[in-house]
Amino acid sequence: MDLSIIFNLNFLMNIRPATSKDKPAIIDLLRKSLGESTIPKSEALWAWKHEENPFGNSYVLLAEENEELIGLRAFLQWEWQWNEKSYRTIRAVDTATHPEYQGKGIFKKLTLEQLERCRKDNIRFVFNTPNNQSMPGYLKMGWQVQGKMPLKIKVLSPVKTAFRLLLKTKPAASTNSSASDWNLMLENFDGQQALKIAGLHTPWSTSYVQWRYATNPLFPYSFITDNKNYILIYRVKEHSRFSELRLTDIYLFNKDRAVKRDISSKLKQVARRSSADLLTISGRQLIAYKDYLPAFGPIPIRNAGPSITLRDLNATDEFDSLMKMENWSYSMGDLELF
Numbered sequence: 141m142d143l144s145i146i147f148n149l150n151f152l153m154n155i156r157p158a159t160s161k162d163k164p165a166i167i168d169l170l171r172k173s174l175g176e177s178t179i180p181k182s183e184a185l186w187a188w189k190h191e192e193n194p195f196g197n198s199y200v201l202l203a204e205e206n207e208e209l210i211g212l213r214a215f216l217q218w219e220w221q222w223n224e225k226s227y228r229t230i231r232a233v234d235t236a237t238h239p240e241y242q243g244k245g246i247f248k249k250l251t252l253e254q255l256e257r258c259r260k261d262n263i264r265f266v267f268n269t270p271n272n273q274s275m276p277g278y279l280k281m282g283w284q285v286q287g288k289m290p291l292k293i294k295v296l297s298p299v300k301t302a303f304r305l306l307l308k309t310k311p312a313a314s315t316n317s318s319a320s321d322w323n324l325m326l327e328n329f330d331g332q333q334a335l336k337i338a339g340l341h342t343p344w345s346t347s348y349v350q351w352r353y354a355t356n357p358l359f360p361y362s363f364i365t366d367n368k369n370y371i372l373i374y375r376v377k378e379h380s381r382f383s384e385l386r387l388t389d390i391y392l393f394n395k396d397r398a399v400k401r402d403i404s405s406k407l408k409q410v411a412r413r414s415s416a417d418l419l420t421i422s423g424r425q426l427i428a429y430k431d432y433l434p435a436f437g438p439i440p441i442r443n444a445g446p447s448i449t450l451r452d453l454n455a456t457d458e459f460d461s462l463m464k465m466e467n468w469s470y471s472m473g474d475l476e477l478f
Contacts, residue, residue: 153246155253158200158212163187165209166202173236185357189233189478192355194347195219199230199261201254203246210238213250215258215266221343222467223336227455230258232268232278251281255453264455265462269446269475282451287465289445289475292426294419294436296385301417305381317362322354328367335392337428339469340462344391349373353389358478361388364406369394370432372403373473376414385416388473390429404434425471446475 158166163183170181190198195217203211215230237246255266269289270278279285295301317325326346334344342348353361353373365371373389385407392399411419419436422445426433448470452459461467 152205153210153249154204155250156202156204158202160191162202162209166200166212169209169212169238170234170236172239173242188351188355188357190214190216192351193217194345194351198233199254199258201250201257203250205241208238210241211246211250212236213247213254215254218267219343220340222340226343227264227340228262230263230266232266232270248277248281255281255451259453263453265453265459266451267448269448269477275447275449278449278451283449284451284463286448286450286463288443288447289422289470289472290424290426290441290443291420291422291445292436292441293439295439296411296416296419301382304417316360319354322350322363325363325365325367325371326350326354329371329391329393332393335395337425337469339424339428339467341425341469341471342474349389349391352473356478362410364403364410366399366402369396369399370403372407374410376416382417383414384418384420385411385414386472387419387421388476389471390425390432392429392432399432400434403432407434422472423474424465424469428469445472446477448475 163186167181167183167186174181190200193216198217199215201213202209212235214234216233218229218231220227220229232251235247235250258266266283268278268283270283275285326349330346349371353363359375359377361373361375363371363373370393371389371391372387374385374387377384377386407419410416421433421436426441448465450459450462455462
């Protein structure tokens with residue numbers, strides 16, 4: 141096995157790829173480093189995210205000292221499509237450092253080592269949406285900021301929401317599509333080809349939608365469809381003072397003029413059942429599919445979503461084009477943290 145050993149501030153660190161036997165130690169390190177927070181740490185969640193991904197197993201590197209796990213860095217495999225061309229890429233996701241070893245450069249060492257391994261494996265580029273705390277570190281390692289995701293918001297019931305906020309009542313719980321609902325819907329669309337969309341986007345497949353949404357253990361996603369022309373995927377996100385009906389993905393299969401009217405009617409039904417305060421759609425999909433989406437009201441589109449960053453690995457000749465936001469048609473589901 142290819143191993144790297146470095147000397148760093150009075151300790152020897154051994155770096156190696158993770159194996160399936162490492163999962164208990166990985167989960168233990170994640171809990172020590174990050175706590176449970178809003179995302180639980182479990183072997184089942186790790187397996188879903190990093191082993192069941194239809195794009196392939198994640199690239200996971202571990203750092204050890206005296207056979208104790210002290211750091212990890214995981215890159216999630218992803219695929220983007222642009223016209224007839226596919227791009228094998230990675231998304232920088234999970235990272236953890238043992239509390240006793242933080243501040244010793246383990247994150248940077250693992251990240252740079254992982255990038256080099258992915259470059260040799262012909263991965264085209266890496267992308268992610270870092271927060272303000274981690275952004276400076278990524279920029280120092282060669283990441284570039286493409287920009288913020290465009291965001292469109294509609295206040296669904298201003299008076300009702302204002303009264304609820306004034307009275308400090310909690311948003312109502314929503315109903316979700318069941319596993320059998322998802323299975324029936326995906327069986328209906330299995331083998332069908334979604335309409336081509338301009339710009340880079342995650343390609344349609346039932347295996348991707350099954351993994352990303354139907355079996356997602358973190359968030360309950362639902363869908364609306366007419367079983368012929370479109371699938372629109374959403375989730376209701378409960379905030380402390382309001383609830384958000386978030387549209388995460390759209391797939392069109394026919395250019396039927398009735399699609400916009402049907403989507404508008406079904407969204408109104410979903411909004412009533414969920415008692416959501418806001419309807420939101422974020423990403424370049426809202427521009428690509430604007431002719432098929434209902435009116436979102438007077439609030440203009442603002443570049444107020446997460447910041448998107450990219451780093452070149454094997455896409456040098458095209459990287460200037462990849463840095464232009466107008467060449468992308470990503471959805472919120474493509475870049476939502478999970």
